[in-house]
Structure formats: C-alpha cells, structure tokens
Amino acid sequence: xxxxxxxxxxxxxxxxxxxxxxxxxxxxxxxxxxxxxxxxxxxxxxxxxxxxxxxxxxxxxxxxxxxxxxxxxxxxxxxxxxxxxxxxxxxxxxxxxxxxxxxxxxxxxxxxxxxxxxxxxxxxxxxxxxxxxxxxxxxxxxxxxxxxxxxxxxxxxxxxxxxxxxxxxxxxxxxxxxxxxxxxxxxxxxxxxxxxxxxxxxxxxxxxxxxxxxxxxxxxxxxxxxxxxxxxxxxxxxxxxxxxxxxxxxxxxxxxxxxxxxxxxxxxxxxxxxxxxxxxxxxxxxxxxxxxxxxxxxxxxxxxxxxxxxxxxxxxxxxxxxxxxxxxxxxxxxxxxxxxxxxxxxxxxxxxxxxxxxxxxxxxxxxxxxxxxxxxxxxxxxxxxxxxxxxxxxxxxxxxxxxxxxxxxxxxxxxxxxxxxxxxxxxxxxxxxxxxxxxxxxxxxxxxxxxxxxxxxxxxxxxxxxxxxxxxxxxxxxxxxxxxxxxxxxxxxxxxxxxxxxxxxxxxxxxxxxxxxxxxxxxxxxxxxxxxxxxxxxxxxxxxxxxxxxxxxxxxxxxxxxxxxxxxxxxxxxxxxxxxxxxxxxxxxxxxxxxxxxxxxxxxxxxxxxxxxxxxxxxxxxxxxxxxxxxxxxxxxxxxxxxxxxxxxxxxxxxxxxxxxxxxxxxxxxxxxxxxxxxxxxxxxxxxxxxxxxxxxxxxxxxxxxxxxxxxxxxxxxxxxxxxxxxxxxxxxxxxxxxxxxxxxxxxxxxxxxxxxxxxxxxxxxxxxxxxxxxxxxxxxxxxxxxxxxxxxxxxxxxxxxxxxxxxxxxxxxxxxxxxxxxxxxxxxxxxxxxxxxxxxxxxxxxxxxxxxxxxxxxxxxxxxxxxxxxxxxxxxxxxxx
Amino acid sequence: xxxxxxxxxxxxxxxxxxxxxxxxxxxxxxxxxxxxxxxxxxxxxxxxxxxxxxxxxxxxxxxxxxxxxxxxxxxxxxxxxxxxxxxx
Numbered sequence: 001x002x003x004x005x006x007x008x009x010x011x012x013x014x015x016x017x018x019x020x021x022x023x024x025x026x027x028x029x030x031x032x033x034x035x036x037x038x039x040x041x042x043x044x045x046x047x048x049x050x051x052x053x054x055x056x057x058x059x060x061x062x063x064x065x066x067x068x069x070x071x072x073x074x075x076x077x078x079x080x081x082x083x084x085x086x087x088x089x090x091x092x093x094x095x096x097x098x099x100x101x102x103x104x105x106x107x108x109x110x111x112x113x114x115x116x117x118x119x120x121x122x123x124x125x126x127x128x129x130x131x132x133x134x135x136x137x138x139x140x141x142x143x144x145x146x147x148x149x150x151x152x153x154x155x156x157x158x159x160x161x162x163x164x165x166x167x168x169x170x171x172x173x174x175x176x177x178x179x180x181x182x183x184x185x186x187x188x189x190x191x192x193x194x195x196x197x198x199x200x201x202x203x204x205x206x207x208x209x210x211x212x213x214x215x216x217x218x219x220x221x222x223x224x225x226x227x228x229x230x231x232x233x234x235x236x237x238x239x240x241x242x243x244x245x246x247x248x249x250x251x252x253x254x255x256x257x258x259x260x261x262x263x264x265x266x267x268x269x270x271x272x273x274x275x276x277x278x279x280x281x282x283x284x285x286x287x288x289x290x291x292x293x294x295x296x297x298x299x300x301x302x303x304x305x306x307x308x309x310x311x312x313x314x315x316x317x318x319x320x321x322x323x324x325x326x327x328x329x330x331x332x333x334x335x336x337x338x339x340x341x342x343x344x345x346x347x348x349x350x351x352x353x354x355x356x357x358x359x360x361x362x363x364x365x366x367x368x369x370x371x372x373x374x375x376x377x378x379x380x381x382x383x384x385x386x387x388x389x390x391x392x393x394x395x396x397x398x399x400x401x402x403x404x405x406x407x408x409x410x411x412x413x414x415x416x417x418x419x420x421x422x423x424x425x426x427x428x429x430x431x432x433x434x435x436x437x438x439x440x441x442x443x444x445x446x447x448x449x450x451x452x453x454x455x456x457x458x459x460x461x462x463x464x465x466x467x468x469x470x471x472x473x474x475x476x477x478x479x480x481x482x483x484x485x486x487x488x489x490x491x492x493x494x495x496x497x498x499x500x501x502x503x504x505x506x507x508x509x510x511x512x513x514x515x516x517x518x519x520x521x522x523x524x525x526x527x528x529x530x531x532x533x534x535x536x537x538x539x540x541x542x543x544x545x546x547x548x549x550x551x552x553x554x555x556x557x558x559x560x561x562x563x564x565x566x567x568x569x570x571x572x573x574x575x576x577x578x579x580x581x582x583x584x585x586x587x588x589x590x591x592x593x594x595x596x597x598x599x600x601x602x603x604x605x606x607x608x609x610x611x612x613x614x615x616x617x618x619x620x621x622x623x624x625x626x627x628x629x630x631x632x633x634x635x636x637x638x639x640x641x642x643x644x645x646x647x648x649x650x651x652x653x654x655x656x657x658x659x660x661x662x663x664x665x666x667x668x669x670x671x672x673x674x675x676x677x678x679x680x681x682x683x684x685x686x687x688x689x690x691x692x693x694x695x696x697x698x699x700x701x702x703x704x705x706x707x708x709x710x711x712x713x714x715x716x717x718x719x720x721x722x723x724x725x726x727x728x729x730x731x732x733x734x735x736x737x738x739x740x741x742x743x744x745x746x747x748x749x750x751x752x753x754x755x756x757x758x759x760x761x762x763x764x765x766x767x768x769x770x771x772x773x774x775x776x777x778x779x780x781x782x783x784x785x786x787x788x789x790x791x792x793x794x795x796x797x798x799x800x801x802x803x804x805x806x807x808x809x810x811x812x813x814x815x816x817x818x819x820x821x822x823x824x825x826x827x828x829x830x831x832x833x834x835x836x837x838x839x840x841x842x843x844x845x846x847x848x849x850x851x852x853x854x855x856x857x858x859x860x861x862x863x864x865x866x867x868x869x870x871x872x873x874x875x876x877x878x879x880x881x882x
Numbered sequence: 883x884x885x886x887x888x889x890x891x892x893x894x895x896x897x898x899x900x901x902x903x904x905x906x907x908x909x910x911x912x913x914x915x916x917x918x919x920x921x922x923x924x925x926x927x928x929x930x931x932x933x934x935x936x937x938x939x940x941x942x943x944x945x946x947x948x949x950x951x952x953x954x955x956x957x958x959x960x961x962x963x964x965x966x967x968x969x970x
Contacts, residue, residue, distance in 0.1 A: 858936070
C-alpha cells in the first residue's frame with residue numbers, strides 16, 4: 001500500500017476512534033513510514049504540520065521499530081540532513097529526542113555530544129533521562145577523550161539529574177471522590193472476556209467496572225475540571241485476583257494524568273480503600289507512580305472534595321483532618337520519578353556514573369531500611385538472602401534479589417512487551433530463562449488473537465525468550481517444571497506464578513519486564529511468613545485438593561475469622577514427600593489466599609526426584625526444538641549442577657513467623673468445597689461436602705482442568721467414570737463435563753493409560769459443537785480454557801463444580817456460580833448432576849487409589865529387595881577438624 | 883541441615899546396611915523405599931521381608947520413599963553416594 005493510502009486509512013481510524021470517544025492507537029511501523037513520507041512529499045504547510053504533530057505525539061517511546069524510525073527522522077533534522085523549516089528547529093528536534101526516553105534516541109543524543117552545535121542541548125536532554133544502560137560507557141569514553149559536555153553529563157548523572165530535574169511530588173493533591181459499592185477485583189477492573197484489548201489501554205478501559213460507574217467518573221470530571229477523580233471502597237480488598245497491569249492501566253486511563261510524549265497511556269491514579277489492597281495490585285499502582293492509600297473511608301461520600309497531603313500522610317476534608325495514611329519516602333520517590341522502573345534504573349545509572357568519576361553517589365534517596373532482625377530465618381528469608389547476597393529478614397526494604405526464571409503469558413504478555421519496549425530492552429538478561437506462553441487465549445482463538453499472539457511470540461523470541469505454541473498448555477504448569485533448584489527466584493506476569501521449588505512472585509507487567517531486562521526483582525519489603533504445618537495421615541476418600549481447601553478454612557478458623565495469609569508468604573510443612581508437580585496445587589492456591597508468595601519445605605529425596613524430572617522435561621523440550629539462544633541448555637546445566645551435590649534450604653528452628661496454622665489431616669473426615677454463594681469473589685467460604693450435598697444443589701456444568709491439575713487428577717476422574725460404568729452400565733452423565741489438561745504431555749500420558757479413551761466414551765456425539773452440548777464430556781485443547789473464561793465460557797447462570805483456582809463472578813460464564821472442589825467431587829458431581837451426597841461420593845470412590853505424600857511405612861508385601869552399596873560420599877562434604 | 887562428616891559416615895556405614903525395597907504399602911499402593919537397618923536388626927529384618935506385613939520403622943530409618951515401582955535413578959545414586967542418609 002502506498003503512503004497516501006496508509007494516511008487515508010489512518011485518517012479514517014482517527015475518525016472511527018473519535019466516534020467511540022477514543023484517541024487513535026499509537027502508530028505502527030508502516031504508519032510511521034507513511035507519515036514521514038507524507039511529511040517529506042507534501043507541498044502544503046498545513047498538511048506537513050499535521051503529519052509532524054502526529055509523528056511527535058503518536059509514537060510510543062522505547063526500543064521498537066516505530067521509535068527507531070522516529071528517532072532517525074528527528075536526528076536527520078537535528079543534524080541538518082533534513083529540514084522541517086519553521087515547523088521544527090534543530091534544537092526542537094533534540095528536545096523531542098529527549099522525550100523518547102531510551103533506545104535509538106539515546107544513541108543519537110550521545111552522538112550529538114560530539115557535535116558542537118548540538119552538544120549542550122543534547123547533554124541537557126540526556127541529563128533528564130534514566131534509561132541509559134550501556135550508553136553510559138560511551139559517554140564516559142567521550143569524557144575521557146576530553147569532551148566537555150560528556151564530562152558534565154557524567155557529573156549530572158552522578159548527582160541523579162534524571163530525578164532532580166523532575167518536579168517534586170506536590171504538597172497537596174486535590175481529589176474528588178467516587179465511592180464503589182465494594183472493592184473490585186482485578187477482574188472487575190479489567191474483565192477476562194475483554195483480555196484481547198488489554199494492550200489498547202483506552203479501549204480496554206471502556207470495560208472497567210460498569211457503564212454507570214464510568215458515566216459517574218465522566219460527570220465528576222466535568223463538574224470538577226481541575227481535580228483528579230479518586231475511586232474508593234469501604235469494604236473488601238481492592239485489586240484481589242489476577243496480576244494484570246491492565247487493571248491499573250484502566251484506572252490510570254480513567255482517572256490518572258497525561259504523560260508527555262506517550263500516546264494512549266496515563267499514569268498516577270489515586271485510589272483509597274478501607275481494607276487495603278491486594279499485594280500485586282498495590283505494587284502495580286506504585287510502579288505506575290500512583291497512590292494506593294489505605295485509610296478509614298467511613299466518613300467519605302461520592303462527590304466529596306479532599307486534599308491529600310502525601311508528605312504528611314494526611315487527608316483533609318473541608319480543611320479538617322479526615323484521615324491518615326502511611327506512605328514511605330521510597331514510594332514518594334517512585335511517584336516523582338514517574339514509575340518504579342525509572343527510579344530503579346536511574347539509581348543504577350547514578351551509581352555507575354559516580355563510580356566512573358570516583359565519587360560517592362548522592363545521599364538523597366530513601367535508605368533501604370532494615371528491620372534489625374537477626375537470628376533464625378524462615379525458608380523465604382533463606383532463599384531471598386542467597387538471591388540478594390546478604391542476610392535479609394521480614395520487614396527489610398528495597399531488597400534486590402537475583403531472578404533466574406521469568407514467565408509471561410499471552411493476555412499479559414502484550415503489556416509486558418510494551419513495557420520491555422518502553423524500558424529499551426534489546427535482549428533479556430543472560431541471567432534469566434524467560435518463557436512466553438500462548439495458554440490464556442488457547443480456548444477459541446480468533447484470527448485477531450492468533451495474529452496478536454504471533455506478533456508477541458516473534459518479539460519475545462527475538463529478545464531471547466523460550467516460546468510455546470497455541471495448544472501447548474498452561475504456563476504455570478510449564479514453569480513449575482522448569483525450576484533448576486529449590487533456591488530459584490521466579491517472577492511472572494500472572495498471579496499464579498507460584499512454583500513449588502524456590503520462591504515465585506506473580507507481578508505486574510512492568511515488574512516482569514524489569515526482571516527480564518535486568519535479572520533482578522526489587523522487593524519493596526520482605527514479607528512476613530505464615531507457617532502452615534500439615535500433620536497426620538489423610539483419611540480414605542479425602543484428596544490433596546481437599547487439603548488445599550482446608551488451608552483456607554483452618555486459616556480463618558485459627559485467626560478469629562480473618563485471613564492470616566494476606567500479604568505474607570505461606571511456608572508449607574508436612575508435604576515434603578509430595579512430588580513437586582502435585583505440591584504445586586498448594587503453592588498455586590496461595591494466590592486466592594492473597595498471599596504474596598509461597599514456599600514448600602521439601603525433603604531432600606523429593607527435591608532430587610523433582611529436579612531430575614524437571615531435567616528430563618527440559619531435555620525433552622530441547623529435543624523438540626523449544627530452545628532459543630541456548631536458554632534451555634543453560635537451564636539444564638543448572639539442574640545438573642544442583643543434582644551433583646544437592647543443597648537443600650530449610651527454615652531455622654528459631655525462625656520468626658507471623659502466625660502458625662496447624663492442620664491435622666486425620667480430622668479431615670470428608671472432602672471440602674468452596675461455596676461461592678456468600679461472595680463469589682472470595683474462595684475462602686469452605687464447607688464440608690456433607691453439608692452442601694444435603695442441599696441438593698443442581699450442577700449444570702463441571703470443569704476439570706487449570707494449572708491446579710496433574711495427570712493423577714485426570715486419571716482419578718477416569719477411574720471414577722469407570723466405576724460409574726461398572727455400576728450403572730449404559731447410563732449417561734447428567735451434567736456437561738469439560739476436560740482440559742494443562743499440558744499436552746499430560747494428555748499423551750492419559751492416552752497411553754487408556755484414561756483418555758474413557759473420557760471419549762462419555763463425549764458428546766460427533767458433530768455437536770462443544771459449546772452447545774448440555775451433557776457429556778467435552779475434550780478441550782491444553783490451555784486455561786474455562787478457568788480464564790475469555791473465550792470458552794459456561795452457559796449463562798450455570799451452576800458449576802470446578803477444579804480451577806477462583807470462583808470470581810462472571811469469570812467462567814455470565815452469572816455462573818462456581819463451587820471449587822477436588823477432581824473427585826467434580827467428577828461425581830458431573831455424573832449425578834448435583835453436588836453429591838456423601839453416600840454418592842463414597843459409592844463412586846470405592847476402590848479409587850489416592851496417593852498423598854509418601855507411601856505408608858507399613859508394608860503389605862515386598863516384591864524386590866537388595867542391599868545398596870554406600871560409598872563414602874562426596875569429598876566436598878568433608879569438614880575440617882573431623 | 884547438618885553435614886555429616888567423612889569419619890562419621892564411615893562409622894555409620896559400618897554399623898548399618900541400606901536396603902532398596904519395592905512392594906506395596908498397607909493401602910495396596912505400589913511403593914519403593916530406601917531404609918537404613920542397623921546391623922543388630924539385620925537378621926530380624928531379613929525375616930520380616932519374607933513374612934508379609936510389617937512396619938519398616940521397626941527395623942530402621944526410611945531415608946527415601948515414593949509411590950510406584952520405578953525407583954528414580956537420581957535418588958538411588960544419591961543414596962549410594964551417601965548424600966541421602968536422614969529420615970524422611
């Protein structure tokens with residue numbers, strides 16, 4: 001298409017978006033080419049002015065083809081190779097390069113330091129930029145070669161000019177309030193069915209909350225034109241659920257502030273909540289330069305005008321103090337810097353520049369305060385200490401931990417790639433292995449979704465990530481098989497980034513991009529730990545998934561009805577013999593407990609078994625040509641290194657815990673089910689099966705799948721179905737049963753065992769669309785499927801049993817009520833068409849073998865025995881003095 | 883976790899015999915075990931192996947175990963090299 005046609009199409013795009021009250025999308029590379037061509041070839045001043053304005057305002061800054069083109073164009077003007085006449089002077093072109101934040105623009109500005117005509121203005125622009133990276137070395141070389149502006153620039157950076165040049169956080173911020181009925185989850189702020197629009201921030205924001213609330217925001221903005229709208233909630237935790245940065249982006253777009261030089265994005269929103277914020281959401285708000293304020297909102301109403309005094313932590317209403325809140329100096333620095341990324345990268349820049357100059361870095365930033373704790377450490381503290389290279393304890397602030405595994409899924413991956421571009425990432429850190437999946441869109445991918453995913457995969461692969469294909473399954477299930485040791489630190493763009501081994505943090509896309517770029521995670525504060533001690537033996541008929549529900553139930557019971565896990569790490573004891581693949585269910589479900597992370601205390605033989613299995617898995621990936629830039633080869637080397645001399649982390653006996661929860665397995669007499677009727681946004685209302693079974697609750701649809709499931713779960717479901725076939729030959733199951741394994745190798749294993757064939761025997765007739773069937777089994781491709789709910793969905797208003805992670809309202813289907821249960825309860829519910837009674841459950845579970853942890857040491861028979869020759873052990877374990 | 887010294891390990895190895903077992907646990911589930919049996923209990927342990935049901939803990943310390951009959955090679959190698967010698 002010629003440039004004129006592209007420009008005509010772009011004009012139509014502007015009109016179309018405007019009619020929907022949307023700004024145009026940022027330019028893509030073909031459009032940037034066309035705009036530049038139009039500018040160069042148009043004889044009309046007005047048209048040239050219009051095209052230049054588009055180029056200056058509608059290209060996202062960062063490391064991308066679009067930004068590179070714009071930077072080259074601006075540099076041509078700055079260096080006189082191209083003239084824009086009076087529309088843009090050389091100095092103005094340099095100033096525009098300065099707004100581009102990183103990437104090619106930095107290269108041009110650094111080169112301009114050697115151009116006497118431009119050097120001073122180039123230095124001025126560079127001194128305000130933080131995302132400089134290795135260009136600092138080039139500037140330092142200029143300094144050493146006698147370049148005066150280069151010398152001054154290094155001194156500017158060493159004094160944190162990129163920070164001091166920015167205005168301070170205001171003493172007072174005026175806001176007008178809008179009250180929400182209850183604190184929304186991230187699903188409410190950024191609904192899963194609208195996931196494909198997440199990278200289009202203004203469009204996606206049109207799905208935030210309800211049309212009525214969005215209308216109220218618009219009205220408040222009109223009534224209070226000079227005042228920022230602040231949302232607040234009086235009850236519930238704000239931003240629970242998924243990690244999606246799109247939730248923050250939507251709030252920012254609707255209520256935040258413009259960013260100079262950045263199209264279709266805003267920042268620094270303000271939210272108030274009486275019951276606080278979910279940890280990942282709060283981090284995302286802070287990363288975005290926003291205020292997430294926990295304060296008593298009882299006296300606040302919609303339309304109230306408040307004055308927030310951030311430095312004092314006070315809120316004034318009509319000039320009188322109406323609330324207080326805590327905000328750290330470090331948080332205020334993020335607001336001033338514009339984001340956590342700018343702040344952290346800038347601090348690194350300053351430290352390096354100071355080092356090159358032999359100066360001390362300025363003593364102006366908030367200190368990384370330490371809690372002053374000493375002595376015994378929890379498991380999380382042990383792992384993080386190793387990752388940080390210094391002893392760390394709960395309460396320590398600003399801890400920089402090395403990350404070795406990074407995950408990105410496809411509905412947050414677009415945002416992660418945007419953040420990587422904005423960060424100027426040219427290649428992911430050599431210290432990390434990054435995995436990019438296509439699982440959250442794998443249900444019913446449309447042509448648009450396939451195209452968007454393909455662009456994402458190509459980008460991530462070019463940056464060095466290992467990438468999965470549509471149909472490869474759920475990222476969390478893969479990542480859990482990619483841990484190289486129990487010392488791993490993993491970061492991923494999804495709240496279910498919760499691996500069995502090591503410690504894993506679900507995070508917003510900006511944090512994920514930073515981890516991918518630098519191989520580090522900056523922890524605002526090391527969290528406290530809750531110890532969960534599982535004891536005793538599991539009774540017959542009860543499964544490990546019931547223990548997951550027991551953790552929710554007992555946590556509240558033993559903490560006066562309150563969630564003890566919120567914003568803390570859960571440290572699991574008593575499941576040390578459980579295969580890490582199965583134990584993943586325990587760590588995975590800590591997302592629903594609103595815990596920051598989880599760790600599991602495994603026995604040494606389990607870790608050896610687990611890492612050996614991971615090594616086999618990764619070698620299989622390499623054999624199937626998944627490797628990219630040797631990332632998997634490097635990972636397998638780390639696994640082999642661990643297996644040579646396994647070193648096992650364990651908490652100290654005198655470690656300090658915020659709370660200890662004890663669960664006696666022998667007292668779990670029956671399965672436990674999470675009941676959504678009290679609050680569908682909370683998975684913690686757990687009740688015994690006997691109670692729910694007695695209520696005769698009809699079940700329309702059942703979902704067996706999600707990252708919570710393993711091959712053993714599907715095998716158990718197949719055994720229950722065969723039991724049913726034997727006892728009730730020829731009978732059909734009464735509800736619809738969706739079966740979606742999380743990985744293809746699990747499906748392959750089930751095919752080999754014959755379990756998949758059992759499912760097929762209950763499948764809907766050939767030719768019937770899965771979505772239309774009312775009963776029978778629907779076999780789905782590996783992926784998130786109904787658990788994500790953005791493509792395949794239940795019938796509206798369906799009552800469901802599900803093995804997935806969360807029951808949130810409207811997630812699996814409009815108005816669906818989702819009871820979370822074990823695969824066994826789910827399968828039997830599908831068979832009988834209601835939540836089963838204990839009698840129905842026991843009948844169909846008869847003879848079904850349940851494995852949990854370790855085999856009993858009481859043996860029935862020994863079929864094989866042999867003596868094991870023991871060598872004297874590795875020399876490296878010798879101790880001096882023995 | 884405390885390291886076990888070279889000399890301790892030599893002494894320990896002289897006083898115990900480590901066995902690898904494959905069989906079924908009391909619930910009929912296929913399982914494997916590695917158990918360290920003191921030499922003083924060796925004879926009675928040998929007898930128990932052929933006598934039907936018994937509790938492994940009566941005869942020694944289980945240092946590794948799992949479900950299934952396929953004993954993970956990495957676990958066996960670590961038992962053989964003395965890397966796994968604590969009760970699980």
